[in-house]
Amino acid sequence: MMLPTGPLCYRCRRDIAYHPGICPECFELRPIAYPSTSSYNVLVCAGCANEESVFACSECGREDHPYGASRCARCILKERLTALLTDPETGCVHEALVPLFEELLRARRPQSVITWLTKPPAIGPSLLDRMAHGELAVSHDTFRALPAGRAENYLRDLLTATGILPPYHPPIEQMERWLSTRLAEVSGDDAALIGRYARWHLLRRLRGLAERGPLSKPSIYSARSHINGAIRLSTWATANSTTIAALTQPQLESYLTENPGGRTTQQSFIAWLGRSKENTQVMLPWRGTTPEVVVSDDERWDSIDRLINDDEIALYARIGGLFMLLFAQPLRTIAAMTRDQIIITDAGRVTVTFDTEPVEMPPGLDELIRRYLDKPGTPSIASTDHGWLFPGRYPGSHLVTDVFRSKLVTAGIHPGTSRNAAMFGLAGRIPPPVLADLIGIADHTAVRWAALAARDWSGYIAQRAE
Template sequence: MCAGAESIFACRECGREDHPYGSRHCARCVLRERLTDLLTDPRTGRIHHRLQPVFEELIASDRPQNGVWWLRKKPGTGPRLLAQMACGAVEISHDTFRALPSDRSHDYLRSLLVAVGVLTPIDLRIERMHPWLEETVAGLSTQDAALIRRFAHWRVLRSMRRTARENHLTRGMADAARRRIRMAIGFLVFLDTHGSCPATATQDLLERYHAHVGRSLNHEYAFIAWLRECRINTRLTVPDVKRPPPEVTVSDAQRWDAVEHLLHDATLRRYTRIAGLFTVLFAQPLSRIVAMRTDRITLTDDGVDVAFHAIPIRMPPVLDDLIREHLAHRATRPETDHGWLFPGRIPGHHLATENIRAQLVAIEIKPYEHRKAALFGLAGDMPAPVLAELIGITDRNAAAWAALAARDWTGYIADRAR
């Protein structure tokens, strides 16, 4: 209402003006109507009891317009499958999805059902590995295929599950897992062409394979180590090649230029600025940043504290304001955030690392290189034990960076005790 006149933007049903959609109704009311039609069980005339959480999640979303678009007049794969579940045509279970293609539409709906508690928790990156594995070993002999399956399940997938439980599994890690399996297959094929097998392979054959592929055997180390652990072949060894120290390719001046850019460029997305500053100032990897929860942030009258590891760190000016603004925006729809500091597009999931990385690279900030520069700078400013506690790296890693920064903190503990 303005000066007693009825607003032309007000919804005819709820009277709100914040999400206009068409000339009569707001997007949230349109979404409510269409979702009700989609999820109603014809046997009861009500929304299917198991899909009620889906209804509530989508209705409470930040932008109901996106939900309306998803349920457009010619609904896509996800809405059609939801309608089939609502009327009982297909079962609401993970088995239904396992029988369907693992594409973006099916994965989105499956993630939504997991996020709202309709389906049990599952990591799609691990789930996708199973059909991929079967396709990959299809051309191998029965014996080799069985060996690769054992390696995949007991070494590769086991490691992925452990990382997923810590909420650190990324797309890059999943790609690396596939690469280990493909490399193991490549080694088996090489052995077969030379009349050998994993149990009879010699060190000479392994070294000839190394020369054949023309790269470090570190790529095949996981498979060779597994063969030794299982006592399939204890004769094979991979030389322990000492890694060279990391190269810091970003200068101190370039690092602080990046800080200034992220602090003051209002054209960038706020979450990109915050995540970039966490990397450039506090050497946090993007995989850890996107998995942060809001309980790691403490707001006080004096400032904003962020706990990357054991000890909270007081944020500098401007960054603290950005974090406050970000949390205030998230607080408008807390039921859709699921506790993530950076909630992603898929309900129940945090933002993907690739989302932020691409935006930072577009402004010539390379997260990996700038993180190394931050580690180098921080290691020169504080003792290794303090650095490890503050930013969440191991004592050994902190000591290595301190050595690279040419700072000797060996007397720190004794000095602190005095």
């Protein structure tokens, strides 16, 4: 490959194409490698030098995304997707898979899609090939019959994100599979009873939560913990020649004496037994919990200072951590934030709406947010923008809570105790009604925190009226 200035190797051609510049003559963003015909010792684009561009794709003429000797990644991707997704009966891309074909062609980095298509074991592309050939139906039922592996789940999420499959709730499906396995270990009558409790009460609640937003891992873990608690009670009852439906109060108390850590996981189950009339002989008084504050305000502000100034920490984790430490936002809420919750005014002010009221960001955090919005992450190969502030690696999803948690813990910040410290600090300075509107918590929760912070805001409404 030759330039007027001399030979050009493939690596240099690729480097120049991937790092275009503003041409000093036409002011367009293009590969700059040709000597100007009007200025000495100035490099310009091929058009301004009246040369044929060696960076242009021989097929489409574009100069971006070089891939191979003469073609661009986008043209090669189109060729490979067409071969993969074509229905042999019609000779065209399979009708149901057209949205996926168009979505992947628009990918910001077509090279990433090519890698996904070719990198072993290429389970996703293999499934797409079978779908295009009519060997597998393009449906959720197909995936329910397949192993719940990472590659299968990724393809399923990709088809859902492109609108080919309707929305679904992966954690609930995984929970249902797990439940069937666990109930197989339980005796007949108790298995049916625990199954009703799990499906009518716990899974129903999870579906309601899923309709309002992505499910958090603590919600899933809590449901599993309650099911495991019910199964342990069943195992004990069977060993003592009874069933859950026939369990008496003295027997329940004997179980709790032998298993002192089982009260928390049994409260919900015992309450459900009474409400559903499955067993009205047993009861377990509900024990509430009082939040603990073990992180001092000085420690919290040290963590805030670290997140504002430490460039070694990932930018998204710094922003999410500051939302938690300054505004007491839980990580699951932060992970599911959307970009339209943030507004940058013409004057450069940055406001974030956590619940109903926009909150102006303090100096330091506002600059981090502006930097992040200039170049947000887009890990998925899908091109559609779903509006997440922190997009995840799976198509159509946001970053999972555990990603934030691991980054913050590595930085020496423990989310649970740090958020309690933030809530304690805010509750001591802001009246409960205002706090509830600003950070999105229930009124009674704000009142509880105000009481914990030892502030009496009982006269706030009257004072505001005056």
